[in-house]
Amino acid sequence: MEREIFEAEHDQFREIVKEFLARKITPHHAQWEKDGIVPRETFRAAAKQGVIGFQVPPEFGGGGVRDFRLNAVVTEEFAAAAASGPGFVLHNDVIAPYLLNLADDGQRARWLSGFASGEEIWAIGMTEPGTGSDLAGIRTSARKDGDHWVVTGAKTFISNGINADRVIVVARTDPSPDAGHKAFSLLIVERGMDGFTRGRNLDKIGLKAQDTAELHFYEVRVPAANLLGEENRGFYHLMHNLPEERMSIAIGSIAGARAVFDRTLEYTKSRTAFGQPVASFQHSRFVLAEMDTELDIAQVFLDRCLAALVKGELTAVQAAKAKWWTSELQQRVVTACLQLHGGYGYMTEYPVGRAFTDARIQTIYGGTTEIMKEIVGRDLGV
Template sequence: MRRTLYGPDHEAFRESAKAFVDRTLKPNHDKFIEQRHIDREVWLEAGRQGLLGLEVPEVYGGSGAGDYRFNAVLGEELSKVSAAMSSCLGIHYDVVAPYLVDLCTEEQKQRWLPRFCSGETITAIGMTEPSGGSDLAALKTTAVRDGSDWVLNGSKTFITNGFSADLVVVAARTSPEKKARGITLFAVETGMEGFERGRKLDKVGQPESDTAELFFEDVRVPADNVVGEVDRGFIHMMERLPQERVGSAIANLAHAKQILEETIAYTKERKAFGQAIGSFQHNKFLLAELVTKVDVTQAFVDQCTEAHVRGELTATDAAKAKYWSADVQNDVLDACVQLHGGYGYMTEYRVARAWMDARVTKIWAGSNEIMKELIGRELGL
C-alpha cells in the first residue's frame, strides 16, 4: 500500500540520507562491528551533511526542519543498515536534541548546540541504573547542592554512546523527599573530575554500538549545567518519552521490513526439492502473513508519526506503537531466520545479526510490559 506520510521534500531528503548511508556507513559497517564502535569521522560527516541538527534552529548550526518526519526518514534509512546505526545516531539527533533545544538556556544553547550539530560533540542520555531502568521515579543517583555547584554521585548502565559521549544528560535525585518530583537533569561533560566510564558492555547484539556503564564519584557539576528546571527532571523526561518511543517504533519496523525484503528475495533464489523454497505453500503463506503484519503496523506507526508532527501524539499511543512494533519486528526476524535455514544462524548473514540486534527493542525505551501497563491504566484498570 502506498504510504501518504511523506511529501516530495521528505523523499528528496531520503535520497541525501541514502547517499550518506551508501558512502559512509555500508563500506565500513564490518569494521565498526569488529572494533565495537562507530568512528568519529562518521559523526563529523553526518554533521557536514546536516543530519544531526534536524530539530536544532539554524542560528545554532542546525537545519531547523520543524517537521518530525525528517527525523523519521533518517531513522528509517539508518535502520536499513542495522539497528545499532539508528540507535547510536538516533539517541543524539532524536532523543537528546529535544532536551537541549527545549530546556536549555540561551547561553547553554550557544555553548553546546553548534558542536552537537557538527558532530564534534557526541551525546548520550543517562536514565537507566543498575537497580532498574523502567522505574525512572526510583533512580538512586543523587546530586547535592554545594555552593553554586551540584555534587553528583551514582552510576548508570546500558548507556548507548556511553563510551564515546562527550556530553551526557544525566537524571539525578535532588530532593529525595519529593520522590518523582525531586529529580533534576544535568549535562555532564567529558573531563569533569570524578566522571568515569566502565567497560564497553558485551551485548548479545548491536556490537557496533558502544554501550557502557557510567560512574559519578563526587562530580562537581556547575549550576550552569542544569538542564531545565531543578526538581522537574521527571516531568521533562515524561514529556519527551513519546518521541523516543515513536522513534523506536519507526526504527523497529524499518529494520524488520528491510530484512524481510531480503528474505523474500532469498526464498525466490534458494532451491529445495527442485523448486524455490518460497513457492512451498507453508512458506508462501508465512511470507504473506509477515508482509501483511508489517504493512498493517506501518499504517498505525505512520498515523502516530503524523499525530506527533501535529503535537497530538499521546503517551498511550506512543506506548502502543513502541511495544507492538517491537513484537512484530522480533516475530518477523525470527521467521526470516527460519526461512534461511542453517545459514540464518550464521553471523556472517545479515538476517542472523538483525535477529540478535532486535531482541533488545522489547526492553529499551520502556519494556513492553511497562508499555502494556501504561495502556491498561488508560483503560481505567
C-alpha cells in the same frame, strides 16, 4: 503500499541519507562491529551532510527544521541498512528535544553549535544497575554545594557512553522520602570533570558497533549552570520526551523488519529445496503472506501516529501502543525470516542473523513491552 505521510522534500532528504549510508557507513560497518565503536569523525561527516543536527537553529549551525518526518527518514534508512553503529537516532530523536526544549539562552550558546556540527557527542543517563524501567527508583544523587551540584552514583547501558562528551544525567536532587516524582533533575556532566569515569564498553549480543557503557560519578562537581530545565522537574521532562523516543523505536522496528522481510522474500524465491524454490511451498507462502500483511497494517497505524506527532497531538498511550506492538512484531518477523533461511540464517555473514540479535533489544529499551502494556491498561481504567 504507498505512504501518504511524506512529501517531496522528505523523499529528497531520503536520497541524501541513502547516499551518505552507501558512501560513509555501509563500507565500514563490519569493522566497527569488530571494534565495538564508531569513529568520532562519523558524527562530523553526518553533520556536514545534514543527517544530524537539522533541527538546530541556523544561528548555531543547524538546518532549523523541526519536522519529525525527517527524523523518521533517518531512522528508517539506517534500520533498513542494518547500520546500528552510529548513535544518530539517539542524537536526533532523544538528545535534540531536551536541548531545544529545555536549554536556556546561555546553554544554547554553549552547547548547540558543537551538537549541530557533530564535534560533540551526547548521551543520556537514565538506567541504573538496579532500576531498569523503574525511573522512580533512580538512586544517583546530587546535592547543592554553593554554585555547584555534587553528583554521586552510577548509570549503565548508556548508548554513546564511551564517545560521549556530555551526558544528560538524571539525578535525585530532593532526598526527602515524600518527594515522589518531584525528586529528580537533569544535570549535564561533561568529559574531564573530576570524579566522572567510564567503565568498560559493554559486550552485547547485538548492536555490536554501538558503544554502550557504564558510567560512574563520585563527588562530581557540576556547575549550577549545567542544570537542564527546572530543578526537581526532571521526571516530568523525561515523561514529556519519552513518547517521541518510543515512536523512534517503533519506526526503526518496522523499517528493520520490512528490510529483513524483503531480503528473505528474495532469498526464498531463489533458494531451492526438494527441487523447488522454498517460497513455493504452501507453508512458506503462508508465513510470507502473514508477515507482509502484518507489516502493512502496522505501518498504517505507525504513520497515523507519526502524523499526530508532527501536529503535536501524539499521546503517551498511542506511543506506547506503537512501541510495544511494532517491536514485538519485529521479533516475530526476524525469527520467522531466520527460520526460512535454514542453517544459513544462523551465520553472521547473512544479514538476517545479525538482525535477529540486533532486534532483540527493541522490546526492552525505551520502556519494556510490559511497561507499555501497563501504560495502555491504566488508560483503560483497569
